[in-house]
Amino acid sequence: DGGITQSPKYLFRKEGQNVTLSCEQNLNHDAMYWYRQDPGQGLRLIYYSQIVNDFQKGDIAEGYSVSREKKESFPLTVTSAQKNPTAFYLCASRLGVGDTGELFFGEGSRLTVL
Amino acid sequence: RKEVEQDPGPFNVPEGATVAFNCTYSNSASQSFFWYRQDCRKEPKLLMSVYSSGNEDGRFTAQLNRASQYISLLIRDSKLSDSATYLCVVIAYSGAGSYQLTFGKGTKLSVIP
Numbered sequence: 279d280g281g282i283t284q285s286p287k288y289l290f291r292k293e294g295q296n297v298t299l300s301c302e303q304n305l306n307h308d309a310m311y312w313y314r315q316d317p318g319q320g321l322r323l324i325y326y327s328q329i330v331n332d333f334q335k336g337d338i339a340e341g342y343s344v345s346r347e348k349k350e351s352f353p354l355t356v357t358s359a360q361k362n363p364t365a366f367y368l369c370a371s372r373l374g375v376g377d378t379g380e381l382f383f384g385e386g387s388r389l390t391v392l
Numbered sequence: 393r394k395e396v397e398q399d400p401g402p403f404n405v406p407e408g409a410t411v412a413f414n415c416t417y418s419n420s421a422s423q424s425f426f427w428y429r430q431d432c433r434k435e436p437k438l439l440m441s442v443y444s445s446g447n448e449d450g451r452f453t454a455q456l457n458r459a460s461q462y463i464s465l466l467i468r469d470s471k472l473s474d475s476a477t478y479l480c481v482v483i484a485y486s487g488a489g490s491y492q493l494t495f496g497k498g499t500k501l502s503v504i505p
Contacts, residue, residue: 320497
């Protein structure tokens with residue numbers, strides 16, 4: 279089945295450690311996105327990519343890094359510079375980069391910093 | 393004014409009731425609109441796109457009012473399974489060939505037996 283796969287689903291990290299969250303899609307979508315959601319809050323955009331080897335900062339990019347070496351993959355690294363990394367992380371993709379086309383989401387990765 | 397605003401609720405309604413949510417947007421260049429449903433601790437899932445002429449899918453009706461810059465979602469004959477948070481998403485042209493997707497913070501619905 280086509281879709282977006284995020285891993286791991288749950289992750290625990292010690293303070294000071296970098297972690298990488300995986301996001302893979304087999305939908306042949308051009309655009310991919312990373313969002314962060316905190317309890318009772320809306321989605322906030324971390325990074326997005328509209329084409330391979332190119333990505334843009336979102337509203338809360340500090341302390342995060344991404345890469346887009348393949349169309350199917352858009353991993354997110356949460357660095358030790360991110361001061362409050364405990365959150366629910368959602369990866370999404372969209373067929374095009376224009377004004378139409380809905381977002382499809384992965385099941386999310388829940389990161390807890392101990 | 394926030395770009396996309398929703399009443400956070402919660403809306404507590406009895407089974408069988410009709411409930412409506414609005415989502416207002418401030419960017420007049422907004423061009424596409426969607427409603428998503430998010431269950432607790434799960435990812436958002438597309439409920440329906442919102443077309444200029446309005447659209448209906450079973451018990452759900454979505455409408456767009458460009459003049460007043462809001463979209464609405466109407467749920468008829470509410471079911472317990474409709475309990476969730478409903479997010480609106482607006483896509484607007486942001487210049488240089490780019491489009492910005494903006495989420496509302498969501499409206500929480502609880503359908504009570």
